[in-house]
Amino acid sequence: MKTTVYLSLPLFFLFFSCSSDTSPNEPEPSIDEIYFPPLNSDTWETKSLADLGWNTSELQPLLDFLEEKNTKSFMILHDGKIVVEAYMNGHNSNLPWYWASAGKTLTSTVSGIAQEEGLIDINNKVSDYLGTGWTNATLEKENLITCKNLLSMNSGLDDTLGDDVSSANLQYKADAGTRWAYHNVYVKMQDVVAAASSQTWSNYFNSKLRDKIGMTGQWINLDNLSVYWSTTRSMARFGLMIYAKGIWESNRIISESYLNEATSTSQNINEAYGYLWWLNGKSTYHLPALQFEFNGELIPDAPEDMYAALGKNDQKIYITPSKKLVVIRMGDVADGVNFALSTFDNDLWIKINNLIN
Template sequence: MKQLFLFLTIVSVSFFNCSKSEPIPPTIDSLYFPPINSDSWETKSISDLGWNANKLQPLLDYLEEKNTRSFIILHNGKIVIEAYMNGHSASTPWYWASAGKTLTTTVSGIAQDDGLLNIHNKVSDYLGTGWTSATLAKENLITCKNLLSMDSGLDDTIGDDVSAANLQYVADSGTRWAYHNVYVKMQDVVAAASSQSWDNYFNTNLRDKIGMSGSWTNLNHLNVYWSNTRSMARFGLMIYAKGKWEDTQIVSENFLNEATNTSQEINKAYGYLWWLNGKPSYHLPQSQFEFNDELIPNAPSDTYAALGKNDQKIYVIPSKELVIIRMGEAADDDNFALSSFDNDLWGKINELIE
């Protein structure tokens, strides 16, 4: 039995119905941030936004049918829809899978803002030489930015183990895009640069500052973040707010602008571990094939997303002033990031909000 929390408020907020080609940036002054160390979170009704209330239940039924466990829509920070289903609850932790890659991106940006590292420096400046099996000359071509952009040139077919023996040269960095667990070495870079453990630096500089819960768990060479759904929504809200939480700049806007724009010329739909809609082409994990289309045709072109295995989702949509969260099992077949569910889900969301 799904639990649905829909809230009515007396606040009336206008909803900008923008075209895909002319996004309107978020009105930062009107943003709401839920208090830290509190379960309270202000709400807004779909009637305030002029959405089609008749399309809400079909959306929720579809989500439940597609193995969803939790779903949240924020408008300028306030909860419009919060639903739990398939035995899940507001307090139940769930894994972010690769959607949590963007946590690594953000903390890397914080460390750069703190003057601890520069993403344009080579990885060996922080980890020392020999962190791969490549020759010294080829290893020294790999920068921290290459790790965040997925164009390190290291072999993505060997598995998720990021020991030196498993990090083998295929191509010069910057010449080949491949979805690879080697990005996790950025966590080691941050730890080395800060002289702290990754967990400590993450908790102090991101998690605790925006009131998230959760923790990292190492599973088969993968460092996976687990939290409740509202913690994922807090992170999405901070990203939507251009790196701010209330009056505190958590990560610089300049860094986030880089992170949420094309980071290399091979996969135009990829930033720093963020997936980008509205680009003319994209690549998928475990493939060198280029698809000539938008990533999620049904979604607004300015959407950028954290996408994780089995359909863990954070969508940030500045033109619609929305952050959307989905956690759960795979909607259809197992997948690494993008799936057909993204486009189908956006078809249902559009019926509600447009």
């Protein structure tokens, strides 16, 4: 099928040398050097592959791999500027696509904003905001569940009962904090923010995050889940704001301290999980629907400091501060149905490394 690629200047891409080893001498992002595309505009500055000294012969193999793996769009930003922007398999820059669980990071971010505004405290019980009876657990067990437990995926509620998050389906499995399980109960944080702000979740999200960084898109309810849909560039705008440590141009969107907390290990069971963010570079990790620990890094061929928003069927935001990179992938599933991490993640990073090394 036809692939549409937008090249920056002579060629396209971005990146720096990238491998699973992160040199301590590599610079961290500097706000003064980060480019932000203007609000309400299609203008977005670019960098060329040649300017970055990348391996130009590896560009087409990467694009061929992406197209073969059912990708619809792919972007690489370097310090905010586009180095690669490619659309394929019938997609284009104006079409929205679903974030799936990559959108969990939107909920994490807006929860942090609500906390900074004094509307919530993530250390408080969920029932402080939703009232009692929001689960099917006993009052004693329900009151153990904090907002932080929802953000960390260790609520202790039974993850085997499907996506329904009605109170009848939120049943006790273990005490909060004692069991990590990938569970859609995190969406209750949207209800917490809505209740605390006396607004709908969408209105609060739009005013505090979406509109401030020039995103488009909307939350759509599908099968009792609130799923975000947007263009690829809107996903890239969010990734860029996170890469810039919560800044958009001269405006502070969310505190750097909260983001640092959100992108660090949030509990003592799954080292590779923060507040709805996946973390590379840890010695062990857990996966959705499984209750055992894997040794090694989440994505061995990705940089150790990389953290990611990972969604069903391979929706991806990779953020790598040491390499000054934000990488976006949207599309259909690459190989087989998955909830977050897949073998495609590491295969893709091998191709990216071939390009940038």
